[in-house]
Amino acid sequence: MAKRKKSDKKKRPIAVIVIAVAIVVLFLIRLYQVYEPLISENVFKNGITGPLFTGWSLTEIGNTLLSSASNLILSVAGIVVLIGFLRLHRWSWVLLMAWTGMSLVISLVDYFYSHANYAVMASNVIIAFALNITDVQRMFGIRRDHGSRL
């Protein structure tokens, strides 16, 4: 049997695997958050029945749609990022950091004004700190070997 050739590919640090798992978890949570409010408001069954705004404020259905739409955007972005991330592309690190930042803003807004989703918040915290690890940043070309940034 021919010997298996040693792979030249960079070995992924454990933090990259942790981040990938967290992205998948977040994707599933976000996907649930897209459908759950729409189902409970019977949007799929009856369509949009009332106005989205009253004056300058969003109505309940308006809020539901906005929340579902933002969760849908975050879910789709999550999958795109996951593909790039597993292939160790620099842009995916940048996009994931931005995505995590936005997701954290939404989590914090939810925490202060409605119901917090602690699972999402915790996943984002893990991703943010994991992305900041020097080895991970080197692997994605964010940081040079001697520590300075590119």
Place this chain on the structure above:
Amino acid sequence: MAPVSDRPTIPASASDLELLRKFEPVVRYTRGEQFYPTDVDHYVSDSSLWEHHPDGHDDLLVRHGELTLDRLIESHPAEFGSIRYLRFVENLSLAETAKVLSDQVTLRRKLGEYFHAGIGRLARGGILPRLLDGLFSLSFLLRGKVSAATAAAAELDYNAIYEEDPKYTYYGRVTRQNGWTILQYWFFFCFDSWRSGFHGVNDHESDWEMITIYLYEEDGQLKPEWTAFASHDFKGDDLRRRWDDDEELDKTNESHPIIYAGAGSHASYFQPGEYQAEVSLPMPDWFSGLLRSWNKLWTETLGQPATNTFLIPFVDFARGDGLCIGPGEAQGWSLVLIDEFTPWVSQYRGLWGLFARDPISGENAPAGPMHNRDGSPRGSWYDPLGFGGLDKVAPPPEELQMLDANLHKLSQRQEELVKLIPQKAADLQVMGTRLKGMQGNPHLAKLYTALEKEINVLSAEVRSLRRETLENTAIYQSLARRLELIKSGIQDNPRAHIHHLAKPDDPTQVLRFDRAAETWAAISLSFLMFAIAALIFFAPKYIWTGLAIILILFVVAESILRGAFVQTVERITLILAMVASVILFIHFWKWIIVAALVIMGVSLMVHRLREVT
């Protein structure tokens, strides 16, 4: 680098006047500068003398037009805490204010010297420094400050003085300390217009600036070795450049150093350009402590680059594209010798201009060359070597002798040690043998303990002497190498002593999209305020979240213009993650502790089991 033999020389017997003339500097100002070095006589005769008392009231001691340098030093007893000061510009009525401001415009038109900031200082700092800068500007509503009309009146008065007696003056002082001959060139200005004229930190009546040249004697000739220029944000070694450091120190005719003076501030720089001076906001101790802890967490734990966001960047424009004064230039110097026996230098301890009652002193006038604002002696006067960090440096010819003497001393000590260590070591062995012989004899217990103590002391001494031998050998080798280098004429790095090198900004590197960035820098703070106003009006329920989101959007926009998008996104996300961590800990601290203990337990178990198997 030019060899030492190429340096200009002057006989050591030369008079102070000749010494000062031989090395007098050329000063290159920035186009648009309003005040140039002048003599104190005209300024004083155009000023009044005042006393500010601790209870807040001010007394006029000598009125405008009656003051002379002799009257300046007349004794006027005053209580502790009082401040004597000159006043170059008297209080102006509304009509006078309008007139001086209009006359200033006419004067500038006549002189045709206009200043253009180019990419202004605001574009060089981030959004937070700009916000702090706004607060700094507002602080003038509470602090005392010199008014724009005072600046305009001072400019008109200075120009009148110049027209009456057109000359540029410096005050020269020659002093000798520790083998160095020190030449100090003091420049007096009627006004510092950095804030009103050039978007800087402060304005104040009168300004004293100084540069120093350090000479050493060799074969009856004096040669320049170092120069030190007074400058913002730097002190000691960082102020000093070696004479042969041609990249850093410009010269004309090899004997006249060139100074590039900051516009309005008159601070001295070695190279032309625009320098970023940073001003820290005054903060309470508890806040500074908190900031230090945060910086530690930010840099050491999270590995982020250190930044001090509580600094406001100000630009000191030292372009050197304006008037040049000095040897070989169209305008020359008028020299006045001063020393500690010059009465107005030593006996007038007050301020040389308006006491603006500014608690952080930026707008108060400075004191004279020999004193600080509180009347205490000025370090650069009584310790000119320490001012340039030269107090620990010997003049080159003496350094050779000192190295020789050091080597000789070390050799002698090594010879002593060679004899001493075997003696002490032998004594130690004798005592050790005695100690061993005393064991097993309970009646000798006390003597045994005493001897044991003696042995310990001697043992430590022998160890220390052996260590000293090795250290001396290393020092000897290093000094011998240095001696050889100097004897062979090899000069060391002229900038080895500098910890922080002042470098001008590169305006082309500041921002990516020059015009857009500059416009953004000018309007962003106002837009931020409009956005906050809109938030308060339209969505008061979401004020804090809205505020945070607006700030984040502004910072991200700024980072795109600065080409720092990735770092900014990373920083914002990390801060948000830290806030979220605190929230999670508050709600789930029990679970977090339990999980941490379980993980630690499992990890410890795996580690220990690996040792066993």
